[in-house]
Amino acid sequence: MGYNEQERAFIEWYPRGYGVGFKVKRRLFETQTEYQRLEIYETEGFGKLLVLDGTVQLVEVGEESYHEVLVHPVMLAHPNPRKVLVIGGGDGGTLREVLRHDTVEKAIMVEIDEGVVEASYLYLDVAKDLLDRLIKKEEPRAELIIGDGVKYLRETDERFDVIIVDSTDPVGPAKLLFSEEFYRDAYEKLNEKGLYVTQAGSVYLFTNELLDAYKAMKKVFDRVYYFSFPVIGYASPWSFLVGVKGDVDFTRIDLERAKKLDLYYYDPERHETLFQMPRYVRKLLEGQ
Amino acid sequence: MGYNEQERAFIEWYPRGYGVGFKVKRRLFETQTEYQRLEIYETEGFGKLLVLDGTVQLVEVGEESYHEVLVHPVMLAHPNPRKVLVIGGGDGGTLREVLRHDTVEKAIMVEIDEGVVEASYLYLDVAKDLLDRLIKKEEPRAELIIGDGVKYLRETDERFDVIIVDSTDPVGPAKLLFSEEFYRDAYEKLNEKGLYVTQAGSVYLFTNELLDAYKAMKKVFDRVYYFSFPVIGYASPWSFLVGVKGDVDFTRIDLERAKKLDLYYYDPERHETLFQMPRYVRKLLEGQ
Structure with a gap:
């Protein structure tokens, strides 16, 4: 779950081992809020990516x-x-x-x-x-x-x-x-x-x-x-x-x-x- | 493109850095046919996976x-x-x-x-x-x-x-x-x-x-x-x-x-x- 160094990608793994991934240029921000872990990545082709507790919330291009x-x-x-x-x-x-x-x-x-x-x-x-x-x-x-x-x-x-x-x-x-x-x-x-x-x-x-x-x-x-x-x-x-x-x-x-x-x-x-x-x-x- | 050791997964990368992945248990078969490279994996949750030239053709569970x-x-x-x-x-x-x-x-x-x-x-x-x-x-x-x-x-x-x-x-x-x-x-x-x-x-x-x-x-x-x-x-x-x-x-x-x-x-x-x-x-x- 999460950032994969080898692929330079953020991959979210769903049940039964199904994954959705985005190639990323870099992680822009990460923090632990009062409720959850929040990360923001810059993707290669979909703008920025918002992740909460390891699950994709949105990509800018396509939200x-x-x-x-x-x-x-x-x-x-x-x-x-x-x-x-x-x-x-x-x-x-x-x-x-x-x-x-x-x-x-x-x-x-x-x-x-x-x-x-x-x-x-x-x-x-x-x-x-x-x-x-x-x-x-x-x-x-x-x-x-x-x-x-x-x-x-x-x-x-x-x-x-x-x-x-x-x-x-x-x-x-x-x-x-x-x-x-x-x-x-x-x-x-x-x-x-x-x-x-x-x-x-x-x-x-x-x-x-x-x-x-x-x-x-x-x-x-x-x-x-x-x-x-x-x-x-x-x-x-x-x-x-x-x-x-x-x-x-x-x-x-x-x-x-x-x-x-x-x-x-x-x-x-x-x-x-x-x-x-x-x-x-x-x-x-x-x-x- | 292809098998990722760190994730133990096969991931197909589409244009704009969008990926679809399957966690795999092992590769069962690979060969170079007359026309293309053919691989078969056993996935964790979708049966076997057929791949041609690095692109997913089908998974048994869901084909x-x-x-x-x-x-x-x-x-x-x-x-x-x-x-x-x-x-x-x-x-x-x-x-x-x-x-x-x-x-x-x-x-x-x-x-x-x-x-x-x-x-x-x-x-x-x-x-x-x-x-x-x-x-x-x-x-x-x-x-x-x-x-x-x-x-x-x-x-x-x-x-x-x-x-x-x-x-x-x-x-x-x-x-x-x-x-x-x-x-x-x-x-x-x-x-x-x-x-x-x-x-x-x-x-x-x-x-x-x-x-x-x-x-x-x-x-x-x-x-x-x-x-x-x-x-x-x-x-x-x-x-x-x-x-x-x-x-x-x-x-x-x-x-x-x-x-x-x-x-x-x-x-x-x-x-x-x-x-x-x-x-x-x-x-x-x-x-x-």
Whole structure:
């Protein structure tokens, strides 16, 4: 796991000995934050690479393949997303995409690890200006809270149209973000029409974690959808889960609003293709 | 490129320094065939791994994610595929999937490198029995020809309903299989209603090769479709191109025939999701 001298590469090893690697020029930064070990590398072909506890979080060139796909399908399926909560997402990429929607009046981002926000601000070209404004409390439509997302969601009096969980994988510190209890808190804090979305791991390599999360969400939300996308930097395809509260149809999105976004990875005009899933995984999910 | 002692892994490095790796227990076999360097490894979690000239061809556990997706969409879109040509595919996986269709009366496989067929027969659990029957000329519905697919297609008097190109990537020896001249030969040797399919490389990392092949196919076929799927072992998503001759609609497949196949990766009931493509790649393709 990690930096390999012989290859001059950072390689992340997944279960069953499957690896995703990036050739790197050098390590730019490393630190132990309050919560995790954080490293930043300069890659040969994908800009800078952010690593937390040995797992790839993003590469600059291609990060939109994650952030666009996490954010825009739910934002465009919701008829009028005005209040949005982002849990995690300390690099700022998710909030950046949220704020591209004119409908948004207020977005709150709750990140547990200030170290991720600081390192992202200092080293990454993902959402530098936005993070700067957030830190200085100069962003009119958004607020950064450094704190525990689980605790925040349980205690807040705010209500949201869309809740986006942009966390590390459902193993380790983020495990609680994939629990039935947390989903119940989220459901309660959604408005009458609300959408919840979370990344849910590698389709092929974290299939059991995907199934567990889907099962738990089905107990809580009115309807649950799964979809997948090839995220650059992860063992693709990557899975995502959407929980629906009330009368919202996630299979349809607002193409008029989509046009203004001019996206690079997620293709609103081909929204139906988002639901690609190997047949055996679909069967496992539907067998729940 | 290749085996890494420090990691005990085989890692294939793609352009821009992107790597896909498999932890391996040992190398089982290596040889220089008449055409290429061939290696077989035993991986930790994906069965055996076949490598040609340093590039991953398949892993046993997951090879269906390639062979099913290459074969069944065209076979199920064609109303009655009786005569099928496979070019390449020396491991036998593609022909194995072709022969699962009862409609097939005769399938011909033209593989240039006998060494691939032999090593696959001896070492891989992909299509051992089928290769055995082919070598002994005991397979009633299929024939193996060791020879140059380009030359074969130019000279044959046979006509086909479906032509499947299961080759190495459009760099090096397989380059001719992605040329306009070859597509013209293929078009000519298709019956009045015919489908041609080829793998076309990594969507993200061989985008230019995909665009070039698409452009050349558009000059020849009546209609051309692109699709993608997460193939295990390759830098996913992997792209595929379909050329249509005559009145066949590749967006519709025969669900009745599909049911009998009980597939693992390709999902005929969600055929429309096969067309997933990052939006910028779709725009590039449509800009042709």
